[in-house]
Amino acid sequence: MKTLIIIATYNERDNIVPLLNDIFMTVPDVDVLVIDDSSPDKTYELVEELQADKYPKQLFLLKRAGKLGLGTAYVAGFNWGLERNYEVIMHMDADFSHNPKYIPQFLEEIKTKDLIIGSRYVDGGGVVNWGLIRKCISRGGSLYSRAILGLKIRDLTGGFKCFRRNVLETIGINELKSTGYSFQVETTYKSYLNGFKIKEIPIIFEDRRVGQSKMSSTIFLEALLMIIKLRFITKIKK
Ligand SMILES: Nc1nc2c(ncn2[C@@H]2O[C@H](COP(=O)(O)OP(=O)(O)OP(=O)(O)O)[C@@H](O)[C@H]2O)c(=O)[nH]1
Ligand SMILES: [Mg+2]
Numbered sequence: 148m149k150t151l152i153i154i155a156t157y158n159e160r161d162n163i164v165p166l167l168n169d170i171f172m173t174v175p176d177v178d179v180l181v182i183d184d185s186s187p188d189k190t191y192e193l194v195e196e197l198q199a200d201k202y203p204k205q206l207f208l209l210k211r212a213g214k215l216g217l218g219t220a221y222v223a224g225f226n227w228g229l230e231r232n233y234e235v236i237m238h239m240d241a242d243f244s245h246n247p248k249y250i251p252q253f254l255e256e257i258k259t260k261d262l263i264i265g266s267r268y269v270d271g272g273g274v275v276n277w278g279l280i281r282k283c284i285s286r287g288g289s290l291y292s293r294a295i296l297g298l299k300i301r302d303l304t305g306g307f308k309c310f311r312r313n314v315l316e317t318i319g320i321n322e323l324k325s326t327g328y329s330f331q332v333e334t335t336y337k338s339y340l341n342g343f344k345i346k347e348i349p350i351i352f353e354d355r356r357v358g359q360s361k362m363s364s365t366i367f368l369e370a371l372l373m374i375i376k377l378r379f380i381t382k383i384k385k
Pocket of ligand 2: 240242244355
């Protein structure tokens with residue numbers, strides 16, 4: 148299976164090199180696309196160096212002009228991957244919250260399913276190093292989205308996911324309504340509405356090792372409203 152892993156970065160200078168080395172050690176056959184929004188800390192320079200030194204054939208960099216948001220970064224990555232005929236496209240955070248050790252399980256499960264979600268809220272999954280407020284936001288966000296959208300999936304907001312290309316070709320990635328926190332909910336919801344086989348696998352999510360958190364109350368409120376919009380305006384695309 149020709150596999151692409153997309154990693155969006157914004158000021159991940161301390162994480163990106165160890166993360167990429169870890170990924171290529173765990174799954175030597177994958178390709179990785181880093182999408183960097185001209186990080187002020189020049190994360191992209193480290194990617195360029197690593198590409199030249201160690202992974203010229205497997206590591207790719209898409210550098211965008213400025214901070215355009217995680218959702219649009221993933222859409223750009225999806226389009227990049229689809230154009231280049233990848234069969235399986237994954238994405239994960241750059242801050243080590245998503246441990247690369249789980250990637251082989253995703254790649255095994257995707258052989259018989261359409262979308263695999265790394266889930267904090269199924270048996271065996273969990274979160275470490277998060278404060279109570281952050282836990283409540285995440286857990287509450289998933290329960291809220293689940294109730295409004297009528298889904299059985301437990302982790303709707305996580306960003307450790309693996310798609311078969313036909314899912315991305317079907318759900319209308321260029322017409323998604325969310326750019327922020329609800330982006331993850333929307334891609335899963337549309338996959339569900341289109342009848343794709345979805346499986347959650349347990350992951351232990353660790354708080355970012357280093358760097359600044361970008362979560363804010365505006366991002367959160369925007370997401371709550373967006374879930375209601377999704378419920379009423381999303382059409383099945385087929
Ligand atoms: N290219 C790009 N990447 C982004 C942008 N915003 C966030 N990211 C990256 O997206 C991933 C997830 O963002 P995080 O800041 O870790 O978000 P989070 O996990 O909700 O919050 P914290 O870990 O608490 O900061 C990380 O790899 C970020 O570097 C953006 O605007 N553009
Ligand atoms: Mg994070």
